Amino acid sequence: MKKGLKESIIFKVNSAHPQLEKIKNAANVIKQGGLVAFPTETVYGLGADGLNIKACSRIFSVKKRPANVPLILHIACKKHLFDLAKKIPREAKDLIDRFWPGPLTLVLPKSRIIPQIVTGGLDTVAIRMPNNPIALKLIKYAQTPIAAPSANLFRGHSPTCAQHVIDDLNGNVDIILDGGKTSLGIESTVLDLTVKPFKILRLGGIIEKDLRKILGKAKLADNRKKIKCPTNNFHPSVCSPGKMILVEKTKDQTSKMQELALQFRMSGKKVGVMATKENKNKFNGCVVKVIGSEKDLNTCALNLFSTLRSFSRENIDVLIAQGFKRKDIGLTIMNRLQKNIKKGSP
Numbered sequence: 093m094k095k096g097l098k099e100s101i102i103f104k105v106n107s108a109h110p111q112l113e114k115i116k117n118a119a120n121v122i123k124q125g126g127l128v129a130f131p132t133e134t135v136y137g138l139g140a141d142g143l144n145i146k147a148c149s150r151i152f153s154v155k156k157r158p159a160n161v162p163l164i165l166h167i168a169c170k171k172h173l174f175d176l177a178k179k180i181p182r183e184a185k186d187l188i189d190r191f192w193p194g195p196l197t198l199v200l201p202k203s204r205i206i207p208q209i210v211t212g213g214l215d216t217v218a219i220r221m222p223n224n225p226i227a228l229k230l231i232k233y234a235q236t237p238i239a240a241p242s243a244n245l246f247r248g249h250s251p252t253c254a255q256h257v258i259d260d261l262n263g264n265v266d267i268i269l270d271g272g273k274t275s276l277g278i279e280s281t282v283l284d285l286t287v288k289p290f291k292i293l294r295l296g297g298i299i300e301k302d303l304r305k306i307l308g309k310a311k312l313a314d315n316r317k318k319i320k321c322p323t324n325n326f327h328p329s330v331c332s333p334g335k336m337i338l339v340e341k342t343k344d345q346t347s348k349m350q351e352l353a354l355q356f357r358m359s360g361k362k363v364g365v366m367a368t369k370e371n372k373n374k375f376n377g378c379v380v381k382v383i384g385s386e387k388d389l390n391t392c393a394l395n396l397f398s399t400l401r402s403f404s405r406e407n408i409d410v411l412i413a414q415g416f417k418r419k420d421i422g423l424t425i426m427n428r429l430q431k432n433i434k435k436g437s438p
Protein backbone atom coordinates (compact mmCIF):
# COMPACT_ATOMS: atom_id res chain seq x y z
CA MET A 93 0.00 0.00 0.00
CA LYS A 94 1.26 3.46 -0.96
CA LYS A 95 2.31 5.84 1.78
CA GLY A 96 -0.22 8.49 2.64
CA LEU A 97 -3.25 6.43 1.73
CA LYS A 98 -5.51 5.23 4.50
CA GLU A 99 -6.34 1.55 4.67
CA SER A 100 -9.84 0.36 3.90
CA ILE A 101 -11.90 -0.91 6.84
CA ILE A 102 -12.43 -4.63 6.47
CA PHE A 103 -15.42 -6.34 8.07
CA LYS A 104 -15.58 -10.13 8.11
CA VAL A 105 -19.22 -10.98 7.54
CA ASN A 106 -21.02 -14.29 7.86
CA SER A 107 -22.29 -14.93 4.35
CA ALA A 108 -25.32 -17.01 5.35
CA HIS A 109 -26.35 -14.79 8.27
CA PRO A 110 -24.77 -11.36 7.83
CA GLN A 111 -24.25 -9.47 11.10
CA LEU A 112 -26.68 -6.59 10.92
CA GLU A 113 -24.55 -3.98 12.65
CA LYS A 114 -21.75 -4.43 10.10
CA ILE A 115 -24.21 -4.28 7.21
CA LYS A 116 -25.87 -1.13 8.60
CA ASN A 117 -22.49 0.50 9.04
CA ALA A 118 -21.61 -0.23 5.40
CA ALA A 119 -25.07 0.86 4.23
CA ASN A 120 -24.56 4.21 5.97
CA VAL A 121 -21.31 4.66 4.10
CA ILE A 122 -23.21 4.08 0.83
CA LYS A 123 -25.89 6.58 1.91
CA GLN A 124 -23.20 9.17 2.60
CA GLY A 125 -21.68 8.78 -0.87
CA GLY A 126 -18.89 6.36 0.06
CA LEU A 127 -17.65 3.17 -1.59
CA VAL A 128 -18.23 -0.34 -0.23
CA ALA A 129 -16.82 -3.50 -1.80
CA PHE A 130 -19.09 -6.47 -1.19
CA PRO A 131 -19.53 -10.06 -2.30
CA THR A 132 -22.18 -11.16 -4.73
CA GLU A 133 -22.61 -14.72 -5.97
CA THR A 134 -20.67 -13.84 -9.13
CA VAL A 135 -17.68 -11.68 -8.09
CA TYR A 136 -17.03 -8.88 -5.59
CA GLY A 137 -18.62 -5.56 -6.52
CA LEU A 138 -17.42 -2.01 -5.93
CA GLY A 139 -20.60 -0.38 -4.72
CA ALA A 140 -21.86 3.19 -4.54
CA ASP A 141 -25.28 4.83 -4.34
CA GLY A 142 -26.51 4.41 -7.92
CA LEU A 143 -28.52 7.62 -7.75
CA ASN A 144 -25.65 9.76 -6.44
CA ILE A 145 -23.57 11.24 -9.26
CA LYS A 146 -20.56 12.08 -7.11
CA ALA A 147 -20.44 8.64 -5.52
CA CYS A 148 -20.67 6.94 -8.91
CA SER A 149 -17.91 9.14 -10.30
CA ARG A 150 -15.66 7.84 -7.51
CA ILE A 151 -16.19 4.30 -8.84
CA PHE A 152 -14.81 5.35 -12.21
CA SER A 153 -11.78 7.11 -10.77
CA VAL A 154 -10.91 4.36 -8.28
CA LYS A 155 -11.17 1.64 -10.94
CA LYS A 156 -9.52 3.83 -13.59
CA ARG A 157 -12.50 2.96 -15.74
CA PRO A 158 -13.39 5.06 -18.79
CA ALA A 159 -16.61 7.06 -18.34
CA ASN A 160 -18.31 5.42 -21.32
CA VAL A 161 -18.32 1.92 -19.78
CA PRO A 162 -21.69 1.73 -18.01
CA LEU A 163 -22.32 0.32 -14.52
CA ILE A 164 -24.79 -2.34 -13.45
CA LEU A 165 -27.41 -1.32 -10.87
CA HIS A 166 -28.10 -3.88 -8.15
CA ILE A 167 -31.48 -4.11 -6.47
CA ALA A 168 -32.73 -6.18 -3.53
CA CYS A 169 -36.38 -6.37 -4.45
CA LYS A 170 -37.85 -7.29 -7.84
CA LYS A 171 -40.44 -4.53 -7.79
CA HIS A 172 -37.75 -1.84 -7.73
CA LEU A 173 -37.11 -2.67 -11.36
CA PHE A 174 -40.19 -0.59 -12.17
CA ASP A 175 -38.65 2.54 -10.61
CA LEU A 176 -35.47 2.20 -12.65
CA ALA A 177 -36.64 0.97 -16.03
CA LYS A 178 -39.51 1.95 -18.29
CA LYS A 179 -41.10 -0.10 -21.07
CA ILE A 180 -40.39 -3.46 -19.52
CA PRO A 181 -41.26 -6.25 -21.97
CA ARG A 182 -43.47 -9.11 -20.81
CA GLU A 183 -40.58 -11.55 -21.18
CA ALA A 184 -38.63 -9.66 -18.51
CA LYS A 185 -41.12 -10.90 -15.94
CA ASP A 186 -40.62 -14.54 -16.94
CA LEU A 187 -36.86 -14.12 -16.81
CA ILE A 188 -36.98 -12.45 -13.43
CA ASP A 189 -39.30 -15.11 -12.02
CA ARG A 190 -36.87 -17.80 -13.13
CA PHE A 191 -33.45 -16.23 -12.61
CA TRP A 192 -33.66 -13.52 -9.92
CA PRO A 193 -32.01 -13.30 -7.55
CA GLY A 194 -29.18 -14.58 -9.74
CA PRO A 195 -26.48 -13.90 -12.31
CA LEU A 196 -28.66 -12.40 -15.04
CA THR A 197 -28.38 -8.69 -15.83
CA LEU A 198 -31.15 -7.16 -17.90
CA VAL A 199 -30.61 -4.12 -20.11
CA LEU A 200 -33.78 -2.00 -20.35
CA PRO A 201 -34.76 1.57 -21.26
CA LYS A 202 -33.73 3.71 -18.31
CA SER A 203 -36.04 5.81 -16.19
CA ARG A 204 -35.34 9.48 -15.57
CA ILE A 205 -34.12 9.04 -12.01
CA ILE A 206 -30.94 7.29 -13.12
CA PRO A 207 -28.04 9.66 -13.65
CA GLN A 208 -26.24 9.58 -17.01
CA ILE A 209 -22.97 8.71 -15.30
CA VAL A 210 -24.35 5.26 -14.44
CA THR A 211 -25.24 4.41 -18.02
CA GLY A 212 -22.24 6.02 -19.68
CA GLY A 213 -24.62 8.38 -21.45
CA LEU A 214 -26.82 5.58 -22.86
CA ASP A 215 -30.64 5.62 -22.72
CA THR A 216 -30.57 2.07 -21.39
CA VAL A 217 -29.67 0.72 -17.97
CA ALA A 218 -28.34 -2.65 -16.81
CA ILE A 219 -30.05 -4.06 -13.70
CA ARG A 220 -29.77 -7.22 -11.66
CA MET A 221 -30.70 -8.70 -8.30
CA PRO A 222 -27.73 -10.56 -6.83
CA ASN A 223 -28.13 -13.88 -5.04
CA ASN A 224 -26.07 -13.25 -1.93
CA PRO A 225 -27.45 -12.40 1.53
CA ILE A 226 -24.71 -9.82 2.23
CA ALA A 227 -25.35 -8.01 -1.04
CA LEU A 228 -29.13 -8.12 -0.62
CA LYS A 229 -29.03 -6.82 2.96
CA LEU A 230 -26.57 -4.08 2.06
CA ILE A 231 -28.84 -2.84 -0.74
CA LYS A 232 -31.90 -3.11 1.49
CA TYR A 233 -30.41 -1.00 4.28
CA ALA A 234 -28.80 1.48 1.90
CA GLN A 235 -32.34 2.08 0.55
CA THR A 236 -31.03 2.79 -2.91
CA PRO A 237 -29.97 0.82 -5.98
CA ILE A 238 -26.27 0.12 -5.69
CA ALA A 239 -24.12 0.70 -8.77
CA ALA A 240 -21.41 -1.93 -8.66
CA PRO A 241 -18.93 -3.00 -11.28
CA SER A 242 -16.45 -5.68 -10.36
CA ALA A 243 -14.14 -4.46 -7.58
CA ASN A 244 -10.88 -4.61 -9.53
CA LEU A 245 -8.82 -2.19 -11.54
CA PHE A 246 -10.11 -1.66 -15.08
CA ARG A 247 -9.08 -4.56 -17.35
CA GLY A 248 -7.84 -6.62 -14.42
CA HIS A 249 -9.31 -9.91 -13.29
CA SER A 250 -12.59 -9.82 -11.41
CA PRO A 251 -12.14 -10.46 -7.67
CA THR A 252 -13.57 -13.64 -6.24
CA CYS A 253 -12.46 -13.10 -2.63
CA ALA A 254 -11.82 -10.10 -0.38
CA GLN A 255 -8.03 -10.44 -0.68
CA HIS A 256 -8.27 -9.74 -4.43
CA VAL A 257 -10.13 -6.52 -3.64
CA ILE A 258 -7.50 -5.59 -1.05
CA ASP A 259 -4.74 -6.29 -3.60
CA ASP A 260 -6.32 -3.94 -6.15
CA LEU A 261 -8.14 -1.28 -4.17
CA ASN A 262 -6.97 -1.12 -0.57
CA GLY A 263 -7.15 2.46 0.66
CA ASN A 264 -9.42 3.55 -2.18
CA VAL A 265 -12.58 1.92 -0.81
CA ASP A 266 -14.14 2.92 2.51
CA ILE A 267 -15.27 -0.54 3.59
CA ILE A 268 -14.63 -4.03 2.28
CA LEU A 269 -17.20 -6.62 3.38
CA ASP A 270 -15.36 -9.92 3.46
CA GLY A 271 -17.89 -12.68 2.95
CA GLY A 272 -15.40 -15.31 1.81
CA LYS A 273 -15.18 -16.77 -1.67
CA THR A 274 -17.95 -16.02 -4.15
CA SER A 275 -19.95 -19.06 -5.19
CA LEU A 276 -19.93 -18.70 -9.01
CA GLY A 277 -16.68 -16.84 -9.62
CA ILE A 278 -17.67 -15.53 -13.04
CA GLU A 279 -19.70 -12.43 -13.88
CA SER A 280 -23.38 -12.22 -14.74
CA THR A 281 -24.83 -12.81 -18.18
CA VAL A 282 -25.86 -9.47 -19.68
CA LEU A 283 -29.02 -9.66 -21.80
CA ASP A 284 -30.24 -6.72 -23.86
CA LEU A 285 -34.05 -6.58 -23.86
CA THR A 286 -34.18 -3.30 -25.80
CA VAL A 287 -33.58 -4.99 -29.16
CA LYS A 288 -35.55 -7.66 -31.00
CA PRO A 289 -34.59 -10.44 -31.01
CA PHE A 290 -33.05 -10.05 -27.54
CA LYS A 291 -29.31 -10.23 -27.48
CA ILE A 292 -26.69 -11.57 -25.09
CA LEU A 293 -24.09 -8.82 -24.63
CA ARG A 294 -21.91 -10.77 -22.23
CA LEU A 295 -21.74 -14.48 -21.53
CA GLY A 296 -21.85 -15.30 -17.84
CA GLY A 297 -23.36 -17.36 -15.06
CA ILE A 298 -26.67 -18.05 -16.84
CA ILE A 299 -26.13 -20.11 -19.96
CA GLU A 300 -27.81 -19.45 -23.29
CA LYS A 301 -29.64 -22.77 -23.30
CA ASP A 302 -31.46 -21.85 -20.08
CA LEU A 303 -32.41 -18.41 -21.42
CA ARG A 304 -33.86 -20.06 -24.53
CA LYS A 305 -35.96 -22.36 -22.35
CA ILE A 306 -37.72 -19.31 -20.95
CA LEU A 307 -37.73 -17.07 -24.02
CA GLY A 308 -38.27 -19.58 -26.82
CA LYS A 309 -35.78 -20.02 -29.62
CA ALA A 310 -36.90 -17.17 -31.87
CA LYS A 311 -36.69 -14.49 -29.22
CA LEU A 312 -32.95 -14.69 -28.63
CA ALA A 313 -30.45 -13.67 -31.29
CA ASP A 314 -28.07 -16.46 -32.22
CA ASN A 315 -24.87 -14.55 -31.76
CA ARG A 316 -22.70 -17.15 -30.04
CA LYS A 317 -19.74 -16.58 -32.30
CA LYS A 318 -20.04 -12.83 -32.31
CA ILE A 319 -20.36 -12.31 -28.58
CA LYS A 320 -17.82 -9.72 -27.78
CA CYS A 321 -17.58 -7.28 -24.97
CA PRO A 322 -14.72 -5.04 -25.99
CA THR A 323 -14.88 -3.07 -22.78
CA ASN A 324 -13.97 -6.19 -20.87
CA ASN A 325 -10.66 -6.81 -22.64
CA PHE A 326 -7.88 -7.44 -20.20
CA HIS A 327 -4.56 -5.75 -20.40
CA PRO A 328 -2.05 -8.53 -19.87
CA SER A 329 0.71 -6.29 -18.57
CA VAL A 330 -1.56 -5.21 -15.75
CA CYS A 331 -2.85 -8.52 -14.62
CA SER A 332 -1.33 -11.58 -16.16
CA PRO A 333 1.74 -13.00 -17.78
CA GLY A 334 2.97 -11.34 -20.94
CA LYS A 335 1.91 -14.15 -23.19
CA MET A 336 -0.88 -16.63 -22.96
CA ILE A 337 -1.65 -19.43 -25.37
CA LEU A 338 -5.06 -21.00 -25.25
CA VAL A 339 -5.05 -24.59 -26.51
CA GLU A 340 -8.43 -25.61 -27.86
CA LYS A 341 -10.21 -28.72 -26.60
CA THR A 342 -9.41 -31.37 -29.20
CA LYS A 343 -8.44 -35.04 -29.01
CA ASP A 344 -4.74 -34.19 -29.08
CA GLN A 345 -5.05 -31.18 -26.73
CA THR A 346 -2.76 -32.59 -24.04
CA SER A 347 0.02 -33.58 -26.44
CA LYS A 348 -0.20 -30.16 -28.10
CA MET A 349 0.17 -28.50 -24.71
CA GLN A 350 3.12 -30.74 -23.86
CA GLU A 351 4.79 -29.97 -27.18
CA LEU A 352 4.41 -26.24 -26.64
CA ALA A 353 5.65 -26.45 -23.05
CA LEU A 354 8.73 -28.37 -24.13
CA GLN A 355 9.44 -25.97 -26.96
CA PHE A 356 9.35 -22.95 -24.63
CA ARG A 357 11.35 -24.66 -21.93
CA MET A 358 14.06 -25.61 -24.45
CA SER A 359 14.37 -21.95 -25.35
CA GLY A 360 14.95 -21.10 -21.70
CA LYS A 361 11.51 -19.76 -20.89
CA LYS A 362 9.73 -20.15 -17.58
CA VAL A 363 6.46 -21.81 -18.54
CA GLY A 364 3.17 -21.72 -16.66
CA VAL A 365 0.44 -24.25 -17.38
CA MET A 366 -3.16 -23.81 -16.33
CA ALA A 367 -4.56 -27.32 -16.53
CA THR A 368 -7.32 -29.54 -15.24
CA LYS A 369 -6.74 -31.89 -12.33
CA GLU A 370 -6.60 -34.81 -14.76
CA ASN A 371 -3.60 -33.26 -16.54
CA LYS A 372 -1.67 -31.81 -13.64
CA ASN A 373 1.24 -34.29 -13.65
CA LYS A 374 1.91 -34.11 -17.37
CA PHE A 375 4.07 -30.99 -17.56
CA ASN A 376 7.50 -31.50 -16.03
CA GLY A 377 9.51 -28.42 -15.23
CA CYS A 378 6.55 -26.07 -15.61
CA VAL A 379 4.64 -24.05 -13.02
CA VAL A 380 1.39 -26.03 -13.12
CA LYS A 381 -1.79 -24.76 -11.51
CA VAL A 382 -5.03 -26.70 -11.43
CA ILE A 383 -8.20 -24.88 -12.45
CA GLY A 384 -10.51 -27.78 -11.55
CA SER A 385 -11.69 -31.09 -12.90
CA GLU A 386 -12.73 -31.63 -16.49
CA LYS A 387 -15.84 -33.27 -15.06
CA ASP A 388 -16.88 -30.13 -13.19
CA LEU A 389 -16.66 -27.01 -15.34
CA ASN A 390 -18.59 -24.94 -12.80
CA THR A 391 -15.66 -25.33 -10.42
CA CYS A 392 -13.28 -24.41 -13.26
CA ALA A 393 -15.30 -21.21 -13.77
CA LEU A 394 -15.15 -20.54 -10.04
CA ASN A 395 -11.36 -20.90 -9.97
CA LEU A 396 -10.60 -19.15 -13.26
CA PHE A 397 -9.82 -15.60 -12.08
CA SER A 398 -8.02 -16.58 -8.90
CA THR A 399 -5.84 -19.01 -10.86
CA LEU A 400 -4.98 -16.34 -13.43
CA ARG A 401 -4.22 -13.91 -10.61
CA SER A 402 -1.89 -16.39 -8.95
CA PHE A 403 0.04 -16.84 -12.22
CA SER A 404 0.69 -13.13 -12.34
CA ARG A 405 2.80 -13.54 -9.16
CA GLU A 406 4.95 -16.32 -10.65
CA ASN A 407 7.01 -14.25 -13.04
CA ILE A 408 6.54 -16.71 -15.89
CA ASP A 409 7.35 -15.92 -19.52
CA VAL A 410 4.45 -17.73 -21.08
CA LEU A 411 1.19 -19.28 -19.91
CA ILE A 412 -0.28 -22.29 -21.67
CA ALA A 413 -3.96 -22.58 -20.84
CA GLN A 414 -6.03 -25.69 -21.34
CA GLY A 415 -9.16 -24.80 -23.28
CA PHE A 416 -12.67 -26.17 -22.76
CA LYS A 417 -15.46 -27.36 -25.01
CA ARG A 418 -17.31 -24.28 -26.23
CA LYS A 419 -20.61 -25.23 -24.73
CA ASP A 420 -22.63 -23.89 -21.79
CA ILE A 421 -20.37 -22.66 -18.96
CA GLY A 422 -17.35 -23.93 -20.97
CA LEU A 423 -18.17 -21.29 -23.59
CA THR A 424 -18.20 -18.60 -20.90
CA ILE A 425 -14.80 -19.74 -19.61
CA MET A 426 -13.38 -19.73 -23.16
CA ASN A 427 -14.77 -16.23 -23.67
CA ARG A 428 -12.94 -14.97 -20.56
CA LEU A 429 -9.73 -16.79 -21.51
CA GLN A 430 -9.75 -15.28 -24.98
CA LYS A 431 -10.08 -11.84 -23.49
CA ASN A 432 -6.93 -12.53 -21.55
CA ILE A 433 -4.80 -13.21 -24.58
CA LYS A 434 -2.42 -10.51 -25.55
CA LYS A 435 -2.70 -9.61 -29.21
CA GLY A 436 0.27 -11.06 -31.09
CA SER A 437 0.82 -13.96 -28.72
CA PRO A 438 2.99 -16.70 -30.22
Ligand code: AMP
Nearest residue numbers: 162163164199214216217218241242321
Ligand atom coordinates in the same frame (compact mmCIF):
# COMPACT_ATOMS: atom_id res chain seq x y z
P1 AMP B 1 -18.79 -4.96 -14.84
O1 AMP B 1 -18.26 -3.60 -14.88
O2 AMP B 1 -17.73 -6.00 -14.78
O3 AMP B 1 -19.85 -5.13 -13.83
O4 AMP B 1 -19.48 -5.16 -16.25
C1 AMP B 1 -20.65 -4.49 -16.59
C2 AMP B 1 -21.05 -4.93 -17.97
O5 AMP B 1 -22.39 -4.53 -18.25
C3 AMP B 1 -20.16 -4.31 -19.01
O6 AMP B 1 -19.81 -5.28 -19.96
C4 AMP B 1 -21.04 -3.24 -19.62
O7 AMP B 1 -20.68 -2.97 -20.95
C5 AMP B 1 -22.43 -3.87 -19.49
N1 AMP B 1 -23.48 -2.84 -19.44
C6 AMP B 1 -23.82 -2.07 -18.39
N2 AMP B 1 -24.80 -1.21 -18.71
C7 AMP B 1 -25.10 -1.44 -20.00
C8 AMP B 1 -26.03 -0.86 -20.91
N3 AMP B 1 -26.84 0.12 -20.57
N4 AMP B 1 -26.05 -1.35 -22.16
C9 AMP B 1 -25.22 -2.36 -22.51
N5 AMP B 1 -24.31 -2.94 -21.71
C10 AMP B 1 -24.26 -2.49 -20.46
Ligand code: MG
Nearest residue numbers: 241242243250
Ligand atom coordinates in the same frame (compact mmCIF):
# COMPACT_ATOMS: atom_id res chain seq x y z
MG1 MG C 1 -15.57 -6.00 -14.56
